[in-house]
Amino acid sequence: MTTPVLDLAFAALSDPTRREIVQRLAKGAARVTDLVQPFDMSFNAVSKHVKVLERAGLVRRTRTGREHHIALDPEPIRRIAGWASRYERFWSDRLDKLEVFLKANRKRD
Amino acid sequence: MTTPVLDLAFAALSDPTRREIVQRLAKGAARVTDLVQPFDMSFNAVSKHVKVLERAGLVRRTRTGREHHIALDPEPIRRIAGWASRYERFWSDRLDKLEVFLKANRKRD
DNA sequence: CATATATTCAACCTGTAGGTTGAATATAGC
DNA sequence: GCTATATTCAACCTACAGGTTGAATATATG
Numbered sequence: 001m002t003t004p005v006l007d008l009a010f011a012a013l014s015d016p017t018r019r020e021i022v023q024r025l026a027k028g029a030a031r032v033t034d035l036v037q038p039f040d041m042s043f044n045a046v047s048k049h050v051k052v053l054e055r056a057g058l059v060r061r062t063r064t065g066r067e068h069h070i071a072l073d074p075e076p077i078r079r080i081a082g083w084a085s086r087y088e089r090f091w092s093d094r095l096d097k098l099e100v101f102l103k104a105n106r107k108r109d
Numbered sequence: 110m111t112t113p114v115l116d117l118a119f120a121a122l123s124d125p126t127r128r129e130i131v132q133r134l135a136k137g138a139a140r141v142t143d144l145v146q147p148f149d150m151s152f153n154a155v156s157k158h159v160k161v162l163e164r165a166g167l168v169r170r171t172r173t174g175r176e177h178h179i180a181l182d183p184e185p186i187r188r189i190a191g192w193a194s195r196y197e198r199f200w201s202d203r204l205d206k207l208e209v210f211l212k213a214n215r216k217r218d
Numbered sequence: 219c220a221t222a223t224a225t226t227c228a229a230c231c232t233g234t235a236g237g238t239t240g241a242a243t244a245t246a247g248c
Numbered sequence: 249g250c251t252a253t254a255t256t257c258a259a260c261c262t263a264c265a266g267g268t269t270g271a272a273t274a275t276a277t278g
Binding site: 140141142152153156160172174175176177 | 225
């Protein structure tokens with residue numbers, strides 16, 4: 001029941017619509033209404049997506065009157081990058097790839 | 110219906126069990142049976158998790174007899190890191206954070 | 219050959235994800 | 249004050265996720 005940061009962040013970003021929203025917000029904050037435009041989907045659907053992003057901490061909301069301004073909070077993305085960087089050592093490191101492969105087959109010798 | 114690389118990779122990694130499996134595989138390939146050990150869950154459940162990782166391209170399977178050797182393929186993680194790095198500019202860059210915040214409020218002036 | 223081991227496949231269950239529609243709520247503007 | 253705008257809330261639907269159990273399948277081993 002912990003559903004920690006990475007769980008929520010990864011899950012939120014697994015949806016292409018939400019990644020597109022994040023990308024859009026990188027260019028500056030926007031109202032929910034502004035975010036709807038590029039999508040072939042109801043306002044409510046986008047509103048829900050924003051809520052998911054908010055729950056994951058990827059987005060901050062500030063209310064001014066009836067308008068909600070949605071701003072990117074890149075911290076969870078940073079966490080993801082941190083998590084991923086543990087595997088940098090493996091990326092296209094052909095020696096390491098070979099090693100992993102050999103280790104798999106060595107067991108049978 | 111495209112369900113491209115990032116969709117599947119992010120979704121696969123949103124589950125803590127699967128991230129743990131990935132971490133385990135970073136130390137070397139393993140059979141499905143070997144992967145079950147740390148988890149309080151049926152063999153079949155773990156087998157399913159492995160299948161999800163495989164479908165996401167995070168894992169490669171080589172059959173030798175009745176044993177399946179599961180090896181990490183870090184390429185999708187690299188893709189995620191690449192995606193995340195677009196936002197490096199924002200990470201704890203307080204000037205940028207301020208800018209985003211101001212842009213949100215400027216609209217109302 | 220008979221049995222133990224490694225694995226998937228298939229059916230099932232419960233919960234949640236992503237979408238819809240139809241209110242309800244609150245603020246803005248004439 | 250009335251109407252338009254920005255937004256959430258609530259109910260609903262369908263599909264899929266993550267787990268279970270019980271076969272089925274294929275390879276090792278005495």
